[in-house]
Amino acid sequence: MMIDTPVAMKIIAKNEESPDVFTLTLQFMEEKETGYDFQPGQFNMLYLFGVGEVPISILAHGEDNSLYAHTIRRVGRVTQGLSLLKIGDCVGLRGPFGRGWPLDKAQGKDVLIVTGGLGCAPSVSIIHHILKHRERYGRLIILQGVKHSDDLIFRKQYQEWAQLPNVQVALAADISQPNWPGHTGLITELLDQVHLDLSKTLCMMCGPEGMMRATAERLTQLQLPEDAIYLSLERNMECAIGHCGHCQFGGTFICKEGPVFNYPEVKFLLSQRGF
Amino acid sequence: MLYFLAYEQINDLLNALRTLGYTCMGPQVQDGTIVFDELNHAAQLPWGVHDMQKPGYYRLQQSEKKEAFAWANGPQAIKPLLFKPKESLWRVQKNDDGKLIFKEIMPDHKPVALIGARSCDLAAMAIQDKTLLKDKFIDKQYQWHREHLFVIAVNCSYSGGNCFCVSTQTGPKATSGYDLALTEVDKGFVVDIGSDKGRNLITTLKCIPATETNSRQADTRTAQAASMQTKRMPKNNSRELRNILMNHLDHPRWHEVAERCLSCGNCTAVCPTCFCHHQTETPVAQGDGSVHAREWDSCFTQGHSYIHGQVVRDTTEKRYKQWLTHKLGTWWDQFDTSGCVGCGRCVTWCPVGIDLTEEMAAIAGESNVVTDKKKGPHDD
DSSP states (O other): OOEEEEEEEEEEEEEEEETTEEEEEEEESSGGGGGOOOOTTOEEEEEETTTEEEEEEOOOBOTTSOEEEEEEEOOSHHHHHHHTOOTTOEEEEEEEESBOOOHHHHTTSEEEEEEEGGGHHHHHHHHHHHHHTGGGOOOEEEEEEEEEGGGOOOHHHHHHHHHSTTEEEEEEEEEOOTTOOSEESOHHHHHHHSOOOGGGEEEEEESOHHHHHHHHHHHHHTTOOGGGEEEEOOOOOSSSSSOSOTTEETTEETTTTOBEEEHHHHHHHHTSTTO | OOEEEEGGGHHHHHHHHHHTTOEEEEEEEETTEEEEEEOOSGGGSOTTEEEEEETTEEEEEEOSSOOSOOSOOOSOSSHHHHSOSEEEEEEEEEOTTSOEEEEEOOOOSOOEEEEEEOHHHHHHHHHHHHHHTSSSSOOHHHHHHHHTOEEEEEOOSSOOTTOOHHHHTOOSSOOSSOSEEEEEETTEEEEEEOSHHHHHHHHHTTOEEOOHHHHHHHHHHHHHHHHTOOBOOGGGGOTHHHHHHHTTTTOHHHHHHHHHOOOOOHHHHHOSSOOOEEEEEEEOTTSSEEEEEEEEOOTTSSGGGEETTEESOOSHHHHHHHHHHIIIIIHHHHHSSOSOOSOOHHHHTOTTOOOHHHHHHHHHTSOOBOSSOOOOTTOO
8 A cells, every 4th residue: 555645653763873874763643554565675755844755765664563664864954854853753654655676586596785875774674574584585695885984874783684594794894993893995895705606696786876886797797697686776756656757767767667676777877977 | 520610709619618617728918928828808819920939039920810820839838737837735734742634635726728729739738648647656636637628729820930740740730639629710710529528519609510611721721830840850759769869878969059058947847748846845834734735847957866965967968968868768768759749849948049859960860950841831
C-alpha cells in the first residue's frame, strides 16, 4: 500500500549519529495505516510542518514491524528543521516510493555491499533483510568508505555485523585519525583486500557517484559482469511519483524507475556531466 | 457529417455552454498578444488580427478582413487550464496537541469550455495526459480539470513564422482530442463533431449542414496554413533524433548555443508539454496550518537540479543540453513520443531568438528549412 497524501507520524526515538547526521524513528499515529509496507531500498517523503518535504530512505522495521527509522544529514532547510524536532513531535510521511534492491536476483549469491558516506543508510535495510533470511544468501561482504574517519556512523552496528559468521566488514577512510581500525585510502582498494568469488557475487552500491563509478569500473576489470552490479542514484526529488521532472535522468525518473538501477541501465549517463 | 456555424451563432454557442454550466475561455487581445481568458461575447474575439512571429519576435497586426482566427497562436493555450501554473495539493492543520491532520485539496470551480484550441495544443494535451494521467501514478487535480474540459478546436487557416507542425505531424488540422473542431470559412465555420457532448451542443444550436462549397473552402484554408510553413524539425521530429542527440553530447554547438542562451526559462514556460514543477509550502498567518502546492518550475533554473548542497547543472550549457536532449530525445524512452509538437512558441518567446529547429539542424546535420514549399497566398 502506498500513501499518497501524507499521514501523521510520531517521533519515538532520535539518535545523533555524528555532528551532522541523525536518525528519526517514526511510528504511525493512526491504526488504519498498518497496511503500509516497504522494500529495502525504497524511500519515503518526510514532511516538516510549514516547510516542506524531503526524500529519505527507509532504514528498517522495528522489532514489532511498526517502527521506521530514517537517517538524515542536516544540510538544507527541511533537514535542518527536522534535526530540531524532539521525541513526541509529529511529522508527515508519504510513501514508500521507487524500486528497491533486487532481492530475488541476490538469492543464492554472495552479496557485496559497497557504500560511501551516508550511502550506508539505504543499505541497512538490505543488510537486515539478508541477516533475517540468512539461508537464502551466501557470504555478505560490507564495504563502507568515508572521507574522514570521524564521519563513520553506525560504528557499533559494523562491529556487530563483523562478528557474525559468513559476514565480512571492511572500512576505508580517505583521511584517518590514529586508532582507525580500517584501511586508509580509497574504498576501491578494499576490493583487492577482501576475498571475492566474482562468479557468484552480486554487488549493491550506494554513495557518491564518483565512488560508484570507480567501484563499478574496478569490479568489471576484475571480471564481475556489469549486470551483477546494482546502484542507488539520487537527484532532486519533489513529487516522488515521476511527475515533477527534477529527477529525470535520460529516459528514466529516478524516483519511479529507480532509485536502484542495474549498472548497464545507467552506465552511459553516469559518465556524462550534467544529467 | 459537417455542420455550419454562422458568425452570428457564436454568442448562441457561448450561451449554450454557459447554460451547461461551463465558463467559456477564448482568445482575445491583451497586452499586445493573443491570450485565453473568459469569453463572454463574440465581440471579444480577435477579429481581423494577424500575428507576426519570428525568432524572439511577436507582434499583432490589424487587417481589413474580419476573421476571428486569422492568427497562429499566442504564448499559452490549454496547458495553464489543465496543468495550472500553481495548484494546491493538500492542506495540513496542527492540532492543539501538535498532531498534524492532512487533507487533500481538489479543484472546486465551474468546468471550463475552451474555444480556439489549436491542433498543436491538442497534440500537447495528449502528451501531458501521458505524463500526468496515463501513468502508474495519476495527478488527481490534472485529472479533474481534464475530465471537466470541453474542447472546441479551431483548425489553422494561417501559420505563424515559427510554426512547424507539418513536420511534426501534429497539424495544422486537429485529428482528435476535441468535442468540436471548427474551420473558419466565409461568414462562419465548418463544424466537425468529435464527441457526443459536441453533437448534443450542435443539436441544441440547430446548426445547418455545411455545403459542399463550405467544406471545400475549409480544406483550402487548412492546406493554406500548411503551405505557409517555412520551418521544419530535422528528421521530421522522429525517434531518430534521440540517438543523434545522445551520441553528440560533446558537439561544439552546445557550447555555442549556451553563449546565447540567457537560461531565463521562457521556453519552458510557453512550451505546452513541459511539466516540471516544484512543491511549495504556504503556512497560514495563524501558524497552525499550511497549504502544500505544486508550481511550474523550469530546468533552466539553478534550483531544478539542486541536491543536498550541490547543483548538478551549474552551467547554461548543461541546462540547454538537458532541455533539448529530453524534449526531442529521451522523451521517447519515457512517453513513446517526442516532447515537441511544432507550435514554435519556444522560438517566438525566446528573448534572444534561439530556434530549436536550427539548433537541432546544427547537431543533426539536416536542414530545418522547408525546401519543396508551395508558396502560400500570404507569403511574399
